[in-house]
Amino acid sequence: MFNLPASLLEESVLLDVIEHLPAGVFCKDADNDFRFVIWNSKMEKIFCNDRLDMLGKNDYDFFSEKEADYYRKTDQNVIDKNEIVNVEQELVTTNNGTIIAHTIKVPVILNDGRKLLLGILEDITENENNKKKIYDYQFHLERMIEEKTSELKKLAQTDLLTNLSNRRYFNEILDEQLQTNKSYTLIYLDLDRFKLINDSFGHDLGDFVLKEIGLRLSTILNYFVCIGRIGGDEFALLVENNTENDIDKICERIHDLIIEPIRIENRIYKISCSMGLACYPADASNAKQLLQFADNAMYFVKKNHTKKPYAYFNSIMHLNSKKEFEIEQALYYAFLNKELEVYYQPQYDINSRKIVGCEALIRWYSKTLKNVSPEVFIPASIVSGDICKITEFVISQVCKDLHFLKENYEVDFDISINLSTYDMDLGLADRIIEKTKRYNLNTNKITLEIVENNELEFSNEILETLNNLKNAGFKISIDDFGTGYSSLSYLSKMNLDEIKIDKSFIQNYEDKKKSTIIEAIYAISRVYEYKIVAEGVETIDQLEYLKEIGIQICQGYLFDKPMPFHKLLEKI
Numbered sequence: 001m002f003n004l005p006a007s008l009l010e011e012s013v014l015l016d017v018i019e020h021l022p023a024g025v026f027c028k029d030a031d032n033d034f035r036f037v038i039w040n041s042k043m044e045k046i047f048c049n050d051r052l053d054m055l056g057k058n059d060y061d062f063f064s065e066k067e068a069d070y071y072r073k074t075d076q077n078v079i080d081k082n083e084i085v086n087v088e089q090e091l092v093t094t095n096n097g098t099i100i101a102h103t104i105k106v107p108v109i110l111n112d113g114r115k116l117l118l119g120i121l122e123d124i125t126e127n128e129n130n131k132k133k134i135y136d137y138q139f140h141l142e143r144m145i146e147e148k149t150s151e152l153k154k155l156a157q158t159d160l161l162t163n164l165s166n167r168r169y170f171n172e173i174l175d176e177q178l179q180t181n182k183s184y185t186l187i188y189l190d191l192d193r194f195k196l197i198n199d200s201f202g203h204d205l206g207d208f209v210l211k212e213i214g215l216r217l218s219t220i221l222n223y224f225v226c227i228g229r230i231g232g233d234e235f236a237l238l239v240e241n242n243t244e245n246d247i248d249k250i251c252e253r254i255h256d257l258i259i260e261p262i263r264i265e266n267r268i269y270k271i272s273c274s275m276g277l278a279c280y281p282a283d284a285s286n287a288k289q290l291l292q293f294a295d296n297a298m299y300f301v302k303k304n305h306t307k308k309p310y311a312y313f314n315s316i317m318h319l320n321s322k323k324e325f326e327i328e329q330a331l332y333y334a335f336l337n338k339e340l341e342v343y344y345q346p347q348y349d350i351n352s353r354k355i356v357g358c359e360a361l362i363r364w365y366s367k368t369l370k371n372v373s374p375e376v377f378i379p380a381s382i383v384s385g386d387i388c389k390i391t392e393f394v395i396s397q398v399c400k401d402l403h404f405l406k407e408n409y410e411v412d413f414d415i416s417i418n419l420s421t422y423d424m425d426l427g428l429a430d431r432i433i434e435k436t437k438r439y440n441l442n443t444n445k446i447t448l449e450i451v452e453n454n455e456l457e458f459s460n461e462i463l464e465t466l467n468n469l470k471n472a473g474f475k476i477s478i479d480d481f482g483t484g485y486s487s488l489s490y491l492s493k494m495n496l497d498e499i500k501i502d503k504s505f506i507q508n509y510e511d512k513k514k515s516t517i518i519e520a521i522y523a524i525s526r527v528y529e530y531k532i533v534a535e536g537v538e539t540i541d542q543l544e545y546l547k548e549i550g551i552q553i554c555q556g557y558l559f560d561k562p563m564p565f566h567k568l569l570e571k572i
Helices: 008-020 041-047 065-081 127-157 167-180 194-201 203-218 244-259 287-304 322-336 374-384 387-408 428-438 460-471 512-528 540-549 565-571
Strands: 024-029 035-039 085-094 097-109 115-123 184-191 226-229 234-240 262-264 267-269 273-280 310-312 340-349 355-366 370-372 414-419 446-451 475-481 498-501 531-535 553-555
Touching: 008 127, 024 041, 041 115, 065 085, 065 097, 065 115, 127 167, 167 184, 167 226, 167 234, 167 287, 184 244, 184 287, 194 203, 203 226, 203 234, 203 244, 203 262, 234 244, 244 273, 273 287, 287 310, 322 355, 322 374, 340 387, 340 565, 355 374, 355 387, 355 553, 370 374, 374 387, 387 414, 387 428, 387 446, 414 475, 428 446, 428 460, 446 498, 460 475, 475 531, 498 512, 512 531, 512 540
Parallel strands: 273 310, 355 414, 414 446, 446 475, 475 498, 498 531, 531 553
Antiparallel strands: 024 035, 024 115, 085 097, 097 115, 184 234, 184 273, 226 234, 262 267, 340 355, 340 553, 355 370
């Protein structure tokens, strides 16, 4: 039995192919009395009817009872035996008379278990043209599939903003090259003070700058094995080893390209960069180390404002900076001194303006460092190995707070907890279940959010953990959906309940590309029957746009900032 692709992009390609095929294509819902769900334009032409007259109906609504009985028997046989049926010749009644048709019927199963029957019908009444039609059809179909496959492959490998390799593909190339036993130098490049551009002039200008940098780096692509954008304003360049003098000249060439003023309308913007270099195998024994050490060298340049815009890695750079060390040490005492606190950001139904859920967020006020941003201490906790302790703390506090709500307030909403891939060991499900039992909670009141990023990888262990959690009754959500370049592939691997649209799309919805993605994500949610939440809603205009396209659940500063639990209680 054939599985339909889960990716919106792949489905779109198939639907486009189906609509433009020179053969008639129909699809029946085997679980719903074999009612038609697809009837392409060629079928309309063959049968001389409108697809709207067929969709939602079955053979008994159109054909004679005898003819409909024949089709039903054939269709049921295809589904029951799970076999393709090839009917080389059969008489078929149309609104323009009877034709001789060649029909192929294929069993199909959707990812949610629903069964469909896909049919391909060719009018072969004019036998003299039949062979040529079949040949042309096959050739056309193969060409279209080849072209679309090539496009999909390129999309999966390319950063859509800069047209360079994306992080995933760069890492693949890097892994492959390090297996060749050759020597390489990795250049890790970060734009200086790029955040200031975004904060001062907006993300649209920031995106323009990144595109321009991508174009400039593309002009020297022949120097490198691969160039990739691996983060917001971070790039990686892999060069087969030359002499140190040659590498120095390459870095100077890169620097000259970056610092060339960028002209936008009547303004000139200047930007610089910091580069860190690490060598294989002299510095690192694998790809992960090579990236890490080059990153260390880049931060050394950035922090120390070195005369040269680049530096080669050395062992001293591998040590944590003073600030990073302070954070790691302070984080240790944060648990002992109970400095961590769970805040909640409500999610609202747009129409009723009632709270329908909350997202649990960790906050830290350090006695020594004062307010420490999650953007700072979460990465530090990953490095220190404390990320799992933070997650366990959040889970425990959420369960405690849910129990309090259950006992003292008549509320009925879910609370979402963020999980990282670092939390995904096989014992996680058991630990969360134990905490819900301790507080006598229904697991279906907790949504577990997996944050999408370019490093998100679904190993068998992670998938097993998520399946265990899903089977235990927890809801599964992908947070910041759309920010990773393989987002759509997740839908075929995960049994999701919810999609959260990343705030970067919401806050830039006026950009045609951004709005197209938002509406595509909404379409995905309708197809797969996912709950959809828009995060980062900050303006009335954003809210009205979301209303217009049909999104009902939102969170963001327009409604509420994250707040302590006692403040949340005041809103209930």
